[in-house]
Amino acid sequence: MQRGQITKALSGFYYVTDESNTIYQTRARGVFRKQNLTPLVGDYVEFESGNISEGIIQNLLERKNELTRPQVANVDVGIVIMSAVDPDFSTQLLDRFLVMLESKHIEPVIFITKMDKLTEDQRQEIVAYQAEYVAIGYQIILTEKTVEMKKKQVEQIFKEQFGGKLIVFIGQSGAGKSTLLNVIDSSLALKTGETSKSLGRGKHTTRHVELIPLMDSLIADTPGFSSLNFDDIEQEELTEYFPEMWARRGECKFSGCIHLEEPKCAVKKAVEDQVIPKYRYDHYLLFLEEIRNRKPRYKKKGAF
Ligand SMILES: Nc1nc2c(ncn2[C@@H]2O[C@H](COP(=O)(O)OP(=O)(O)O)[C@@H](O)[C@H]2O)c(=O)[nH]1
Ligand SMILES: [Mg+2]
Ligand SMILES: [Zn+2]
Missing domain, CATH: 1.10.40.50 (Probable gtpase engc; domain 3)
Incomplete structure (x- = not known):
């Protein structure tokens, strides 16, 4: 039996990546449907295959968590993108994201974008919030001004902290998610979030989930948490x-x-x-x- 992680689901096929980064096209055993089990992108699985285009997933290994949008399992890190202005920084929205991540046992890392657009007074306000969130134990990063400085800053954090981790980007529309991804890898933004819809994926958007390698991490190709209620929390x-x-x-x-x-x-x-x-x-x-x-x-x- 071979082991790997599902990195893409499309039209009934599951693409499983093994330790040597070989991708196998597989199908799930029929018995999963009877047991009401759906393999998810992010799942670790045991599978059998004679060649890379024909494999069968035999077992799903235990999940540590799962998100419904995007439909991904085993998420390690939630990168919360909040803009300082346009739209204005909101502690309420930030706390909403943090509660959702905490409830799923996903580690939050907060990035504040558009710091370059602030007056000195506005900047001090954000710095004061930063200190309050750091006191709670959260990592909250104020993004640098220029693209080159941003690239250096974000790449260093990825290198030091996110190796081998599965990451989702979270944040309201306009916060700067695509921009920040673009800073690290300009081919990524096209595959991400709002952009993918306008590229006309249409109906496939919900069915098609894919993990994309980014430096030494994997990121889900759609932003997380499109609904912001607390349905799963008592x-x-x-x-x-x-x-x-x-x-x-x-x-x-x-x-x-x-x-x-x-x-x-x-x-x-x-x-x-x-x-x-x-x-x-x-x-x-x-x-x-x-x-x-x-x-x-x-x-x-x-x-x-
Ligand atoms: N000045 C400035 N503009 C930014 C920054 N980050 C994003 N933007 C702009 O904010 C708008 C929304 O960014 P986008 O990445 O599309 O947000 P998304 O909806 O979260 O993906 C775009 O016009 C970006 O150029 C930043 O750090 N500084
Ligand atoms: Mg976007
Ligand atoms: Zn009390």
């Missing part, structure tokens, strides 16, 4: 996805404290003492409200 677990709150859980009087009305809550105290920024707590409350107000999900027929 209210009791939300606090886990705010690391600075989760770290204080032992100091709250009540175990299972969700930092609302409970007395002697260490999180509310930290907010009062301005150790936790007020906006982080406000976003926590906002997201909690969204989770509480979401329509009840009815269990599927046959489920129990």
